[in-house]
Structure formats: structure tokens, C-alpha cells
Amino acid sequence: MHSDFDTPVDRTGTASFKWDKYPDDVLPLWVADMDFVSPAAVVTALRERAAHGVFGYALAPDSLSDAISAHLATRYGWRIEPEWLVWLPSVVPGLNLACRAFAGPGEAVMTVTPVYPPFLEAPPDQGRRLVTVPAAFAGGRWQLPLEAMEAAVTKDTRVLLFCHPHNPLGRVWSKDEVAALVDFCRRHDLVLCSDEIHCDLVLDELPHVPAALAAPADADRIVTLMSPSKTFNLPGLNFAFAIIADAELRRRFQRPGEGLLPFPGCFAIAAAEAAYREGGDWLDELLAYLRGNRDLLESFVTESLPGVTMAHVEATYLAWLDVRGLDHADAAKACLEAGVALSPGAAFGDPGFLRLNFACPRSTLQEALRRLQAALG
Numbered sequence: 001m002h003s004d005f006d007t008p009v010d011r012t013g014t015a016s017f018k019w020d021k022y023p024d025d026v027l028p029l030w031v032a033d034m035d036f037v038s039p040a041a042v043v044t045a046l047r048e049r050a051a052h053g054v055f056g057y058a059l060a061p062d063s064l065s066d067a068i069s070a071h072l073a074t075r076y077g078w079r080i081e082p083e084w085l086v087w088l089p090s091v092v093p094g095l096n097l098a099c100r101a102f103a104g105p106g107e108a109v110m111t112v113t114p115v116y117p118p119f120l121e122a123p124p125d126q127g128r129r130l131v132t133v134p135a136a137f138a139g140g141r142w143q144l145p146l147e148a149m150e151a152a153v154t155k156d157t158r159v160l161l162f163c164h165p166h167n168p169l170g171r172v173w174s175k176d177e178v179a180a181l182v183d184f185c186r187r188h189d190l191v192l193c194s195d196e197i198h199c200d201l202v203l204d205e206l207p208h209v210p211a212a213l214a215a216p217a218d219a220d221r222i223v224t225l226m227s228p229s230k231t232f233n234l235p236g237l238n239f240a241f242a243i244i245a246d247a248e249l250r251r252r253f254q255r256p257g258e259g260l261l262p263f264p265g266c267f268a269i270a271a272a273e274a275a276y277r278e279g280g281d282w283l284d285e286l287l288a289y290l291r292g293n294r295d296l297l298e299s300f301v302t303e304s305l306p307g308v309t310m311a312h313v314e315a316t317y318l319a320w321l322d323v324r325g326l327d328h329a330d331a332a333k334a335c336l337e338a339g340v341a342l343s344p345g346a347a348f349g350d351p352g353f354l355r356l357n358f359a360c361p362r363s364t365l366q367e368a369l370r371r372l373q374a375a376l377g
Contacts, residue, residue, distance in 0.1 A: 002285070003036075003037075003040075003282050003286070005285070005289040005361060005362075006362060006363070008363065008364060009036075009037060011035065017031060017033075018033055018035075021341075022336075025339055026339050026341050027340050027341070027364060027368045027371070028341045029340060029356050029357045029358070029360065029365075029368055030341045030342055030343045030355070031357070032167070032235075032316075032318060033230075033359075034233040034357075034359035034360070035359065035360040035361060035364065036233055036286065036359065036360075036361075037233075038232050038234060038271075039278065039282035040282070041274045041275070041277070041279060042271045042274045042275050044274070045270045045273070046267055046270060048270075049266060049267055055267075057263070058265055058266040058268075060263075060264060060269055061269070061273075062082070063273060064276075065082040065085055067272075067273045067276040068080075068085065068272075070276070070277070075199075075200065075208075076209070076210055076213065077213070078210050078213050080245070083247075084245050084250070085241050085243060086244060086253065086254055087239075087241055087263065088227075088240040088242060088261065089239070089240065089261060089262055089264070090229070090235075090238055090239075091195055091197050091226075091229075091240045092118045093240075093261055094223070094225040094240065095119065095122040095161060095195065095225070096118075096122045096125060096126055097254075097256050097257050098122075098161065098191065098193035098253065099123050099125075099159060099161075100128075100256040101252045101256050102159045102191040102193075102252065103126075103128045103159050104128075104158070106127065106128070106129060106156075107157070107158045108123075108129045108130075108154055108157040108158065109128045109129070109130060109157070109158065109159040109160075109161060110131040110132075110152065110153065110161070110190070111131075111132060111133075111161040111163075112133050112144065112145060113135065113348070113349035113350065114134075114169070114348035114349045114350040114353065115163050115166070115167070116163060116167045116168070116195075116348065120132070120348075120349055123161075129156075131152055131153075131157060132349060133145050133148045133149050133152050134349075134350075135166075135169060140312070141171065141311060142166070142169040142311055144173065146181070146184060153190075157188065157190060158191065159190060159192075159193060160181070160184075160185055160190045160191070160192050160193070161193050161195070162192055162193065162195065162211065163195050164178065164194050164195065164196050164208075164211060165196075165199060165201070165202065165208065165316055166315075166316075167198055167316055168318050168348055169320055170311065170313035170314055170315055170320060171315070172202055172204065172206040172207075172314040172315045173209075174209070175213075178209060178215070179214045181211075182215035182218050182221075185221055186215075191249070192218075192222050194211040194212075194222060194223065194225065195225045196210060196224055196225060196226050197226060197227050197229070197240070198230055198316045199226065199315075200230075200231040201230060201231060201290070201316050201317060202287075202314065202315040203287060203290060203291050203294055203313060203315055208315070210224060211224060212243065219245040220245075220248070221246075221249065222244075222249075223242055223243075223244050223253055224242065224243040224244070225242055226240065226242075227240035228271070228275045228276060228279075230316075231279075231283060232271075232279050232282075234268075234271055234272070234275065237268040237271050237272075238264075239271070290358070290359060293317070293358040293359070293360075293362060293365055294313050294358060296365065297310075297319055297365065297369070298310065298313070300369050300373075301319075301321070304373050305372070305373065305376050305377055306377075307323070307325040307326040307376065308321050308323055308325065308376055309321075309325070310322060317357060317358050317359035318355055318357055318358075319356045320353055321342075321353060321354045321356055322352065322353055323354055323376065324352040324353075326376060328376070331354055331376065332344040332354055335371075335376065338372065338375035339371045340368045340371045342356050343355035343356075
């Protein structure tokens with residue numbers, strides 16, 4: 001099997017949030033979806049489901065739970081029970097549910113910044129108080145700011161939203177780091193909501209250790225959020241799940257969503273099962289291709305953008321570019337004027353940075369880098 005990640009796919013005019021937001025002459029390297037065709041098994045499963053012609057209410061079959069369980073056991077050695085699974089339309093509602101379920105009105109939810117914007121939006125959207133702690137940077141790597149978190153936590157802090165691996169910092173948090181974070185939550189009686197949507201996209205020879213495995217004795221305070229959407233490029237199908245081992249914690253998490261969240265649709269179920277059951281070889285090829293793009297990008301930044309720096313990307317297909325050394329009032333605007341759309345860092349909690357999505361054909365990335373050199377070099 002050989003997957004073609006090099007051939008560009010024209011996504012314009014497909015109601016693509018990524019491509020149709022900007023004029024046709026702009027290369028969109030911003031929102032986190034990939035410009036690659038999903039695994040052949042997924043495409044086949046969707047065609048077969050469409051051919052049936054009846055698209056009624058769906059029921060998640062046992063075979064879907066089995067496929068997810070097998071994937072987690074194979075990739076991470078994590079053995080879960082089917083009843084631990086809670087179906088969601090995406091991870092973002094899961095973040096909002098955690099804020100609403102485990103913190104009361106006006107109580108605090110903590111997170112480490114910079115971070116994926118819904119982490120910053122969910123607490124105030126649910127009437128909860130947001131507490132942010134900036135990540136530390138030492139030895140060329142981003143670090144969890146555990147000492148600063150100890151100083152920032154308050155008596156009314158109830159939840160910690162954790163990005164693992166981290167978007168946009170690209171860190172694979174180690175087992176010891178995660179265990180220390182869970183210990184922090186235990187000592188301060190916090191629920192840990194661990195967003196692990198990027199866990200399958202580890203680019204280095206580093207293990208992803210789910211938070212629930214790093215500290216199995218604390219399962220009664222851990223909610224894990226996962227989805228095939230980033231891994232297999234399925235975000236438009238709206239499917240995710242929470243894994244919650246503790247029955248009482250699971251009941252508390254589900255209660256705020258009753259009557260509000262849709263059940264997964266038939267196409268989402270078909271695609272997710274096919275992806276987890278048959279997408280492993282495709283994923284391995286994808287990771288190799290993303291490593292090549294990452295290496296190209298890191299070399300380019302070092303050699304051709306003297307005013308820009310970036311930490312090594314251990315996981316995800318997202319680079320966090322430090323543009324504070326540039327003489328630009330608005331670096332994102334300068335990039336857009338040069339024909340490349342990047343995500344401004346302000347939305348993540350740090351305006352001195354830009355996020356770049358390198359999950360695209362190499363020719364697209366090379367052209368984008370040429371334009372970035374003209375804008376930022």
C-alpha cells in the first residue's frame with residue numbers, strides 16, 4: 001500500500017472552512033485540517049453507506065467500540081471498557097461540558113497557554129472564570145509551568161483543561177510530566193479534562209501516555225477526549241468521544257449535555273469504525289510524510305527567516321512560530337498580503353506568535369515558504 005500525499009487536491013468551492021474563507025490566490029495554512037485524502041478504507045465505507053440510500057437515526061454498534069478499544073490497546077497499551085465511552089459531536093463540546101459539569105457558575109477553570117482557542121473560550125462561555133498560566137520555555141523545549149500553577153490555583157478552581165499532546169506547542173508530555181500534573185489535580189481536588197485529539201500524530205520516537213495511564217489510581221478525576229478527526233482527516237463528519245472510567249464522573253459529565261448534543265450520524269459512525277479498524281498503515285505513511293514536512297519547515301525557518309524561531313515539533317502537524325523578533329506591527333497580516341494565511345497567536349493567548357499548519361502536499365508547503373520568505377525574511 002502506498003498513499004499519495006504529494007498530489008494536491010482542489011478543495012476550493014467545496015464549502016471548505018479552510019480554503020473558501022480566503023481568495024483563491026491565498027494558501028491557507030491555518031485551521032487544523034489536512035489537505036490529504038482520507039484512508040481508502042474510510043472512503044469505501046462512506047460510499048457503501050451512501051449506496052444504501054436510507055439515512056435514518058444511527059445507533060453506535062458494538063463493533064465501533066471494539067475498533068476504538070483495539071486501537072487504544074495496540075497504540076498505547078490502554079485497555080478500556082465499552083461503558084467508559086461517551087459519544088460527542090466533537091472535542092469542543094466536551095471541553096464545554098467539562099466546564100459546566102465540574103465547575104459552578106463563577107468558579108475557576110485553569111489551563112496552560114498558549115493553547116487551542118476553545119480552551120480559552122469554553123470557561124467564560126459557560127459562565128466560569130478562566131485562569132491561565134503561561135507555559136515555561138527552558139532548554140529549547142516548552143515545559144509545564146507546575147510551580148506557576150501552584151501559585152495561580154485558588155480555592156474555587158475546579159477543573160484543569162489539558163492539551164496532550166499540545167496544540168500549538170507541539171510537545172509530547174512525558175509520563176512523569178503528566179503524572180505530576182495529575183498529582184497537582186489530586187492535591188487541589190480538580191477534575192482533569194485531557195484533550196488527546198492529537199495523540200496519534202506523534203512525529204518523534206516518543207510515547208504518548210494517556211493521562212489515565214500515567215496515573216491509573218486517579219481515574220475518578222480524569223476525563224479523556226479523543227477523536228479520529230485529526231488523525232484520519234475527518235473533522236467534517238463531527239465525531240468524537242470521551243473516555244471516563246469512573247461511573248459517577250461519567251454521569252456528571254453527561255448531565256449538562258442531555259437534550260442538547262446530537263447523537264453521531266450514520267456517516268460518522270461508518271467512517272470512524274473503518275478508520276480505527278483499517279487505517280493503521282495509512283497513518284504510518286502519513287506520519288512519515290509529516291516528518292518530512294516538519295523537517296523542511298524547521299530547516300527553512302533556521303536558514304531563511306533570521307527573525308523567526310520555532311521549537312522542535314514533537315507531535316501534531318502544527319508549528320508555533322515566534323515572530324517577536326520581526327519589525328512587523330502585524331505579522332499575520334503581512335503573511336496574508338504575501339498570499340499565506342496563518343493563525344494569529346493572539347487567539348491562542350500569545351500575540352507574538354503565528355501557528356502554521358504543515359499538513360499539506362510538499363509542493364504547497366514549498367510555495368508557502370517562498371511567500372513567507374518574501375513577507376518575513
